[in-house]
Amino acid sequence: MSDLNLSVLDLVPVRADQVTADAVAASLALARTADDLGYTRYWLAEHHNMPAVAATNPPVLIGLVASATSRIRVGSGGVMLPNHAPLVVAEQFGLLEAAFPGRIDLGIGRAPGTDPVTSYALRHGAGGVTDEAVQRFPEYVDNVLAMMEPEGVGLSVAGRTHVLRATPQARSVPTIWLLGSSDYSAQLAAEKGMPYVFAHHFSGSGTAEALQLYRRGFKPSPELASPLTFLTVNAVVAEDADEAERRALPNLLMMVALRTGGTLGPQLLVEEAEKAIADGTVPDAHRPLMDAMRSRWVIGDPASARAQLEQLAATYGVDEVMVHPVAAAHVGTDPDRSPTREETLRLLADVAG
Numbered sequence: 001m002s003d004l005n006l007s008v009l010d011l012v013p014v015r016a017d018q019v020t021a022d023a024v025a026a027s028l029a030l031a032r033t034a035d036d037l038g039y040t041r042y043w044l045a046e047h048h049n050m051p052a053v054a055a056t057n058p059p060v061l062i063g064l065v066a067s068a069t070s071r072i073r074v075g076s077g078g079v080m081l082p083n084h085a086p087l088v089v090a091e092q093f094g095l096l097e098a099a100f101p102g103r104i105d106l107g108i109g110r111a112p113g114t115d116p117v118t119s120y121a122l123r124h125g126a127g128g129v130t131d132e133a134v135q136r137f138p139e140y141v142d143n144v145l146a147m148m149e150p151e152g153v154g155l156s157v158a159g160r161t162h163v164l165r166a167t168p169q170a171r172s173v174p175t176i177w178l179l180g181s182s183d184y185s186a187q188l189a190a191e192k193g194m195p196y197v198f199a200h201h202f203s204g205s206g207t208a209e210a211l212q213l214y215r216r217g218f219k220p221s222p223e224l225a226s227p228l229t230f231l232t233v234n235a236v237v238a239e240d241a242d243e244a245e246r247r248a249l250p251n252l253l254m255m256v257a258l259r260t261g262g263t264l265g266p267q268l269l270v271e272e273a274e275k276a277i278a279d280g281t282v283p284d285a286h287r288p289l290m291d292a293m294r295s296r297w298v299i300g301d302p303a304s305a306r307a308q309l310e311q312l313a314a315t316y317g318v319d320e321v322m323v324h325p326v327a328a329a330h331v332g333t334d335p336d337r338s339p340t341r342e343e344t345l346r347l348l349a350d351v352a353g
Helices: 020-037 057-070 086-099 115-120 137-147 182-190 209-218 240-260 271-280 284-296 301-314 339-352
Strands: 004-010 041-044 073-076 103-108 153-157 160-164 177-180 195-199 230-237 299-300 322-324
Touching: 004 020, 004 230, 020 041, 020 057, 020 240, 020 339, 041 057, 041 322, 057 073, 057 086, 073 137, 086 103, 086 115, 086 137, 115 299, 137 153, 137 177, 137 182, 160 230, 177 182, 182 195, 182 209, 195 209, 195 230, 209 230, 209 301, 230 240, 230 301, 230 339, 240 284, 240 299, 301 322, 301 339, 322 339
Parallel strands: 004 041, 004 322, 041 073, 073 103, 103 177, 177 195, 230 299, 230 322
Antiparallel strands: 153 160
């Protein structure tokens, strides 16, 4: 385990006892914990119009987290490129890299990360609910890559070529990753010689096949000589295995609601989730889905979590695991902290040490 690098994925969850300001404060405290414990990187997701998630704007959150930490790499997991103009993304991350050189990652995804109506609103109707932005994804990736280079990229308008640069004087660029939950991004990353991450924490299936496609098809690039990837996994760790199972319940219920078209609200507290289970809120027909999702998560005491992480890393041939700490809070927790999420990181780091 001492050779296994640990990183963090954060969706900035909003609990039933929190408002957005509390959720952001809790995530900043979590990021400082990860920084102090020696975690490799801290990535923030992009999701929109979801009551339980405040990670709507990765570049803003990255700036906050990078300012609140001192050495950990900070990035997006990821920016959903079809929602945004490539130049805007390049400028945002070019500025972040200029402000925090050597600490910024840009993870790019092809999915919208939201519902069709919100996607439409994000692009003022351009490339939102249509397939155009998705179809042009490889072109958009190339544009982002080129715009952040010091020489920029040439844009042809009315017969003249105009040079676009993300920053006036770029001295370095962030590491750019492709993210995905299907074979498409694995093949594209391999073709372009880019780092790649499969969303194992969300999909849970197809990981081995996607990584095999990526590794077999990888073509070296000036930026990357050999395949570079890691594993993402949902995790809840507590001193006691039964307590870890309790802390996992609210997120499991939320994921069941998401997958079955149920009502989505702020994340429940542990006691609220237990009451929902006792009251029969979860239909028997949904229990197999809940059990299947739980089987793909790392849940347990430190020794059990260590064994699970080691097995996952060995199975998928990686030396880095990005943990999505989904431990829910108890009634009475300070709204601006997430002590159970912090404990997951702390216990995993102690085991790794």
